[in-house]
Structure formats: C-alpha cells, structure tokens
Amino acid sequence: xxxxxxxxxxxxxxxxxxxxxxxxxxxxxxxxxxxxxxxxxxxxxxxxxxxxxxxxxxxxxxxxxxxxxxxxxxxxxxxxxxxxxxxxxxxxxxxxxxxxxxxxxxxxxxxxxxxxxxxxxxxxxxxxxxxxxxxxxxxxxxxxxxxxxxxxxxxxxxxxxxxxxxxxxxxxxxxxxxxxxxxxxxxxx
Numbered sequence: 001x002x003x004x005x006x007x008x009x010x011x012x013x014x015x016x017x018x019x020x021x022x023x024x025x026x027x028x029x030x031x032x033x034x035x036x037x038x039x040x041x042x043x044x045x046x047x048x049x050x051x052x053x054x055x056x057x058x059x060x061x062x063x064x065x066x067x068x069x070x071x072x073x074x075x076x077x078x079x080x081x082x083x084x085x086x087x088x089x090x091x092x093x094x095x096x097x098x099x100x101x102x103x104x105x106x107x108x109x110x111x112x113x114x115x116x117x118x119x120x121x122x123x124x125x126x127x128x129x130x131x132x133x134x135x136x137x138x139x140x141x142x143x144x145x146x147x148x149x150x151x152x153x154x155x156x157x158x159x160x161x162x163x164x165x166x167x168x169x170x171x172x173x174x175x176x177x178x179x180x181x182x183x184x185x186x187x188x189x
Contacts, residue, residue, distance in 0.1 A: 005121065009128050042078040042106060058092050060085075078106065 013019070037049040037058075048069065051058040061069035071090030078084050082098025119127075172180050 005124055005128065008125065009132065012132050040080040042080055042082075044080075047072060054085075054092065054095065056092055056094060059090055060087055060092055061090075 010019075036052045037054055039047050039054065041047060045062060048061045048063065049058050060072045062072050063069055072087050074088050074090075076084060076086050084096040084098070086093045086096075172183060175183065
C-alpha cells in the first residue's frame with residue numbers, strides 16, 4: 001500500500017524538489033501463547049492462562065476482539081465460581097475462597113487498551129493531496145510576489161539622486177586649502 005501511494009504522489013512532489021522514501025522497519029516479532037487454563041469472571045468475561053491450572057504466580061489474560069491475548073488489568077476479581085482473585089502485573093497474586101456469609105460486591109473494572117491509529121489508503125491519499133495543494137498554493141503566491149517585486153522600480157536610482165540634488169552654496173572662507181580643492185572638484189563632477 002505504501003509503495004503504491006509513493007508512486008502516485010512522487011511526480012507531484014518531485015517537481016518541487018521533494019523526494020519520498022520508505023524506511024523499512026524490522027518486522028515485529030510475534031509469538032503465540034498457548035492457553036491451557038480457561039475460566040470466567042462473575043461478569044462473564046473469559047480469562048485464560050498458559051499454565052495448566054489456576055494458582056498464585058500464574059499469568060492471566062483476556063482476549064481482545066481479534067483474539068489477541070492481553071494481560072488482565074491489576075485489581076480484584078470475582079470468578080464465576082465465587083472465588084476471588086487479586087491480579088498484580090498480569091499475574092495472579094492471590095486466590096481466596098468464596099465468602100458465603102457476606103454478600104459479595106461486584107467491582108466494575110475498566111480496561112483501557114492502547115489503540116494504534118490506522119488510516120485507509122484513501123485517507124492517506126487525501127491527506128497527501130491536501131498537503132501538496134497547500135504547498136503549491138503557497139509556492140504560487142511566493143512566485144507572484146517575486147515577479148511583482150522584480151517589476152517594481154527601485155526607490156531612487158543613482159542617476160535620479162544626482163538630478164534631484166541641488167547645488168548648495170558653500171562657504172569656502174572657513175575651509176582649508178585642501179577642502180577648497182575638493183569642493184571645487186566636486187562642483188564640476
């Protein structure tokens with residue numbers, strides 16, 4: 001997908017001296033965690049572990065919508081069988097038997113997951129088109145300003161400044177002989 005987009009927009013950008021390239025990043029190493037133990041929380045959320053049975057120190061996971069395991073968030077959870085587990089750093093810290101004398105209270109836990117933003121090919125192309133259009137608009141405005149300034153007359157040319165300058169009366173009585181000589185020469189320039 002990225003190479004298609006680069007090929008599509010490279011000519012438009014290259015005329016402005018912009019070259020697009022893609023830097024290959026190493027592939028993300030993936031691994032599969034085989035889940036051996038399976039259970040459910042009191043709210044119906046399925047939980048999994050790669051260990052053969054539930055015990056303290058065992059990793060505990062929930063599955064996302066794509067079936068990828070992610071560690072269960074830290075907290076205290078009631079299982080569907082009434083047992084209470086405490087999870088710390090994605091592992092079971094303790095397991096307690098169900099308390100039959102007191103009513104159990106449910107704790108609602110919100111699990112936040114980082115979601116990477118993804119864009120469709122059309123969205124990326126639209127963004128690049130907008131950037132190129134804005135760049136070309138600003139470039140055209142700058143070129144128009146350059147043309148305007150290059151056609152404008154200079155403020156005052158040297159020739160015009162000599163024509164404008166009116167001879168002034170010079171009091172030579174207070175000048176040295178050298179200053180008088182320069183004044184006479186400058187008068188006839």
